[in-house]
Amino acid sequence: xxxxxxxxxxxxxxxxxxxxxSVTLTLHVDDARLILGDLLDYEHVDSLxxxxxxxxxxxxxxxxKKELIINTQKGQIEDYKLKIENYKKxxxxxxxxxxILLANIEKLKKEVKKQRRQKRWxxxxxxxxxxxxxxxxxxxxxx
Amino acid sequence: MKKKLDFKTxxxxxxxxxxxxFIIFWPEPEVDYNQDKIDELKEQNEDLLAKNDSLSNxxxxxxxxxxxxxxxxxELQEEVEIKDSLIxxxxxxxxxxxxxxxxxxxxxxxRGINDYIRRNKSGN
Numbered sequence: 001x002x003x004x005x006x007x008x009x010x011x012x013x014x015x016x017x018x019x020x021x022s023v024t025l026t027l028h029v030d031d032a033r034l035i036l037g038d039l040l041d042y043e044h045v046d047s048l049x050x051x052x053x054x055x056x057x058x059x060x061x062x063x064x065k066k067e068l069i070i071n072t073q074k075g076q077i078e079d080y081k082l083k084i085e086n087y088k089k090x091x092x093x094x095x096x097x098x099x100i101l102l103a104n105i106e107k108l109k110k111e112v113k114k115q116r117r118q119k120r121w122x123x124x125x126x127x128x129x130x131x132x133x134x135x136x137x138x139x140x141x142x143x
Numbered sequence: 144m145k146k147k148l149d150f151k152t153x154x155x156x157x158x159x160x161x162x163x164x165f166i167i168f169w170p171e172p173e174v175d176y177n178q179d180k181i182d183e184l185k186e187q188n189e190d191l192l193a194k195n196d197s198l199s200n201x202x203x204x205x206x207x208x209x210x211x212x213x214x215x216x217x218e219l220q221e222e223v224e225i226k227d228s229l230i231x232x233x234x235x236x237x238x239x240x241x242x243x244x245x246x247x248x249x250x251x252x253x254r255g256i257n258d259y260i261r262r263n264k265s266g267n
Binding site for chain 2: 029032033035036037039040041043044047048051052054055058059061062065066068069072073075076079080082083086087089090093094096097100101103104107108111114115122129133136137140141
């Protein structure tokens with residue numbers, strides 16, 4: 001692309017004829033080619049500018065969408081952290097429950113031992129009572 | 144006629160009464176199972192599970208939002224690709240135009256400038 005200064009220098013060398021509202025320029029074909037080339041190039045640059053602006057606005061939308069995704073994922077991470085906390089509490093509660101149940105088992109074992117002992121004593125007492133009764137009865141009947 | 148109770152009968156009656164007394168009045172074994180505490184813990188766990196279920200629902204709703212946003216991003220990226228190819232086309236056309244202008248003679252150049260002016264006027 002030609003610099004404006006270079007183009008202006010070329011125009012000054014053309015000695016333009018000015019009549020009322022019209023200007024007649026006599027240009028060398030190379031200079032005219034340069035001007036046409038620039039004009040057409042500016043048209044393309046204008047189109048490019050519009051497309052770049054559209055692309056820019058699309059990219060801004062993409063950034064916003066990605067921000068939404070990131071924020072939503074951050075929210076999900078917080079939710080997952082809460083879930084993990086809840087599961088930890090749940091596990092703690094289950095541990096406590098298991099502890100209580102194990103303590104209950106111990107108590108029941110002691111109770112079973114106690115009742116076995118009592119049962120043995122009851123059987124022994126029953127046998128002893130029967131023997132004593134039989135002896136007393138025998139003695140009584142003997143008399 | 145009154146019959147006198149002999150010693151043997153008295154002992155049998157006493158022993159029978161003793162057995163019946165034992166059966167009736169023998170205390171039930173008292174074991175503290177901490178059932179209240181267990182019930183409380185179970186209730187807490189049910190609450191925690193319910194909270195986690197609602198959190199799972201929230202997470203799944205957010206998943207839907209993310210999936211939709213990602214789909215939209217993909218569509219937008221396709222649009223960007225279209226714009227990039229347009230930019231590429233225009234840049235190619237710029238090069239072609241430069242080459243084309245270099246090959247024009249005086250008449251074609253004048254026609255080109257006139258076309259440009261006409262296009263700009265109609266554009267305005």
